[in-house]
Every structure is written in structure tokens, then in C-alpha cells.
Amino acid sequence: MKNFDINEDPHRRYNPLINEWVLVSPHRAKRPWQGQNETVSSNTLPEYDTTCYLCPGNVRANGMENPAYENSFVFENDFAALKQEEIAFEENKEESFFKAQPERGISRVVCFSPKHNLTLPEMSLNAIEDIISTWQKEYTDLGGVDYIKHVQIFENKGSVMGCSNPHPHGQIWAQSSLPTEVEKTQNNLKTYFDKHGSNLLLDYLQEELKLKERIVVENDHFVALVPFWAIWPFETMIIGKRHLTKITDFTPAESTAFATILKQLTIKYDNLFETSFPYSSGIHQAPTDGEAHPEWQFHMHFYPPLLRSATVKKFMVGYEMMGESQRDITPEKSAEMLRNLSDVHYKQKA
């Protein structure tokens, strides 16, 4: 009988953050692709677009005019999924199949730059540091609202990720409950902390730094790696090297180091298929419920959909929805590909 070879044989890997498995099929990357191709975003956007509701000076759907902002700029989402209004509600204590509860929250949009055509990999370090301090301010302000228990900072980049405007921007949804994925993560971090008295992600990072198989880029304060249990072909996670429960724990040196690794990682992403690389990214950190949360470690997820080229993505569909996430390339191979890419943006080289 053949011995198990993790680089060759179909296998499952375990994700301790959410207590779920992923099916890995290393041999399957070779199958031919006859399905849908994505359209590549054009590289010829103007620096300012009169029809863009995020550009400085332009008017938004609600009639408000954007200021002539120079760095990042934050406003309330005009089509928020959450509302701030307090709703009277009495919980039904009986067991029921129709369990629902009102949810209060605040949604904001964070423009990353006044320039319509500039994304993170092409921004200056200073400009990225400015975004980080905006995230810190929003985490503090929104987290400080009495009923807000969780502040979700995220970015949808590229039309394939549902982004409806190429102007560089992210969002923040702050709300009165812990969302499902965060609650799952918190439960697993807490169980580990109670058992070991240490932090799951920091302990994991120590082992990854020894093995060096899945590291993409590293500096004094942060590491970007492809998690052992990654589900997306080029999924990565940025983890702080020191115990940081939240973004407001950063020292100034850590803010600079975080800006640096964000720029390096997204440059590598763009260089992979020489395209403006689509992804959804998001920060997971301590909830704002007033507790200490030593079990938490600040980290940022990147979930990019592309698999083989600028136009062929991985579809998480039938089997993945009904059964389990599945991937066709090993995390080690993806990490190696990303690691070996230049730190200089392909547009700069041309």
C-alpha cells in the first residue's frame, strides 16, 4: 500500500479556528477548464471620474457632496444593511423553529484614496498608514457606542467580488451581536486559551516560523502566510508576532510594519497574474463588548477567488456548499509561488 504523501494524495486538513475541514486534491490542478471566464478589469481608469460617487467633490445618492479629501475619507453607507434605530423586542423563551432577533448597527464606507485608480499595492506607505489609523479610529469610535459588540472591517476588491465601484474603498459593519464566523472563531480561541493558557494563533505562528513552508513575506512585527487549512487557492492571513488583541494595540513601529506588509502582499498578488488581483479581505480581532479577550489575536484574512489566471476563478459551488470546501493546489505550493514573486509591482517594471 502506498504511503500518504500530503503533496500528492487527496486529503482533508483541519481548521482549528472554525473547527471545520477542507478537502485538498493536489493532483486536480491539471484538469482542463472549459467554464466561465471572468472579465479582466481594464487598467485605464482615470484618476478622477465625474460619475463616481466616491471621488472627491462628487455628489452621492443621498444628495451629499464628498469633501475634497486628501487621504482616506469615511462616511455612513447610504444603503446600509443595518440600521441604528433601537427596536423593541421581547425574546420568546420557548423553543421555536422561528427564532429571530432584531439587529442594530452602523455601516460605514472608507475611501482609501482620493485617486479613483489607485489600489493598495500602488499606494505610498504613508497613505496606507493613514488607512490604518482610520481603521484604528473607527474601531475605537464605533466600538465605543454602547450597543456595538463587534466592528467588522473589510474590503471587497474587484467586480468578481461584488465590488460595484473600482474607486479604492473598504467598508465597516459594526453591530450589536457577534456575527457567526467571529463567534465560531472566538469559541475555538477561548477553548484553546482555557486549556493551554496561551494564544492559539501565536502558538501556531511559532511553528510556521520554524517550518517556513507557508510563509509569504515577513518583517519584524508581522507575518503573511498561507494557512495550513486555507480554502481559497491563494488565501493568506497576516498575523502579528506579538500578542495584539486589536488594531489599537499597535505601536507606531507596528503600524508602519503593518502598512509595509499590506503593500508587499498586495504587490505579490497583483504580480501573480499581472492583473489588479481581486479579493475580499477582513480583520478579525477582539469584540468591543467591554471584556478583555486575551484569547484573541489580531489577524487579517485575504480570500482571493482566482485559481489559474486573471480570468479563471475557483468556484465554491455544489460539493463545496453541500459538503465541504475543496481546493486543487496545496497551500505549500501557493505560498511558494507568492513568495517567489517580485516585491516590485509589475506596472512599475514596464
Add this chain to the structure above:
Amino acid sequence: MKNFDINEDPHRRYNPLINEWVLVSPHRAKRPWQGQNETVSSNTLPEYDTTCYLCPGNVRANGMENPAYENSFVFENDFAALKQEEIAFEENKEESFFKAQPERGISRVVCFSPKHNLTLPEMSLNAIEDIISTWQKEYTDLGGVDYIKHVQIFENKGSVMGCSNPHPHGQIWAQSSLPTEVEKTQNNLKTYFDKHGSNLLLDYLQEELKLKERIVVENDHFVALVPFWAIWPFETMIIGKRHLTKITDFTPAESTAFATILKQLTIKYDNLFETSFPYSSGIHQAPTDGEAHPEWQFHMHFYPPLLRSATVKKFMVGYEMMGESQRDITPEKSAEMLRNLSDVHYKQKA
């Protein structure tokens, strides 16, 4: 303070099958859409396509020729995510961040019809019954293999759902473990069964049949409804009215009734936006691990991506990946829209 109105106010609903929540934003369906549009599949496919590897008589990638099949036709997937080979593996009993195990399995493709351009809603009842008996046979055969613990029957329909060939077909992935989503469902069904001595889905169905708010179509043996906790805009579930742990429990009358409801539901789907409606569907039923599984109830999920039209889909991206699934239209409204649609396929009427 305003009283909670589930039809108007942002809220969360609880899914007892997987112990997760969904965020519902009823007011948000009104926001304008400036993002990606999907391409509509052309209606002008030929009945036979010389270049299609699923059409009768044509040659597949591995050099094998398809027979001149007349109903459904099953073959082993030439690019399977799973392999049948047994792999020697010794489990590491120590706690580790690098938990992996080989996975064995069999993947098959089920062609639904020899006709390249025929999908479920346009097939005859007899032809759909033939597919059902193929599914029964495969569940028995694959489930009978000693190491196979779970048989996942599913269909990816439409290029937007990663389907690489419009020829009507589904897939079956049978494997040596219970996939993540199935295991979650089984755990929750089991907890309910142990506590109440009855079946979660049958008890739920009784209440839905009383309320009639989320039923789409119903016959003597099956009900298609939009679950109270649905995440996709037009997500549905078909449930048997009698305790059926698996597809091989069907009486002949139940097979006919299941074919009927499959046809009715998919006709309504096509009629919604007058397009060949994309979705991923899949059957959840008792595992094939040799246990009795009274906690299980046969059901079939439909996860369609479209939201507003034939070209605008719902993106489950940043917030949904990092936080929680989110929907912009209530399940009650979706059920009403589907229920009120004609049972005659729009192409038949023209």
C-alpha cells in the same frame, strides 16, 4: 420605541440545521446596482454538439467513447477530486496544528439526458423519474462500497455556478468521511432527536404547513419551501412529508411525486427571470456508514445565486465571508414570488 417588524427591520434568523445565523436586511433590496452583470446563457444550444464530451457517441478526455444513451448515463469523473486508491496512514495522536488525513472516494458524472439543450424543467416526468432511479442505484452501489461513508449527489447548473458544460448533468462524490456541512447537520439532527424523540425536519415541516407563508409548491408526498433561515435570495428546500431517511426509501408513488415537484420548482425558477435559472442543488440524507440514522430526513437544497434579474446575482463576499451570511429580501417575499409564478414553462407559452 418602534416594535420589531420582521418584514421591515434588520434582524438575524437562526438555522437549527447548522447552528448558524443569517443577517436579514429587508429594506436593502432597494439599493441601486452598479456592479458586475452576469452573461445570460444563450437559448440557442443545439440538441447535439459534436464538441461536447457528454453528448452520446462523443469521445471524452480519457479517450473513452460515450454510448448512444437514451435516458440518464453515468461514468467515472475523468478529473476526480478523490481517488479510490487506499493510502497507508498512521494518525498522529498528539495535538497538532497540522492535522491532515488521506481521503478516499469515487466521483461520478450523471448525464441527465442525451439532449445537449434540455434541462430539468423542460424534461418529461418519465425522464426525471429515470434520473431519480439512477440516483437511487448510485446511492446503493456507492454506499455499498466498504469504505464509503457518505454519498453526495449534487448539480451545478449554469456557468455562474462553475458549470463548465451546459449539457444537463450532475455529479456524485462518494467518500470515506462525512463532509463538514453534513457532519454539522447530522450533529444538530441527532441532538434534536435525542431530546425530542422526533425528527427536526418533520416537526419543522408540520409548522410550515400550518403557517403556509414560505411554501412554494406542495403535493401528496413532498413540499418545496423557502426555509425560514434561507441565505440565498431564492433558496429552497424539498422535504418529504413522511419519514424518509434516504432516497431508496421512496415508494414508486413517492418517486413520481418527487419528479413532479422537481419539475414544478425548476419551472418556477426559470419563469422568475425568464432565463435558464442557475443554481447548485444537492441531496442531504443518511450517511452510508451502516448505522440506522433515524435522526435523518431526506431533503434537497437549492442554492441559486440570482437576486434581481437574470444578470444580477447576490455576492456572498467580504462581510458574508468574515462575518455572516446576509440577505436583502425576506424568505416570505421570495416564497410568495415563486409561489405566484406559473407552472407552465415560459418557453412553452411563447
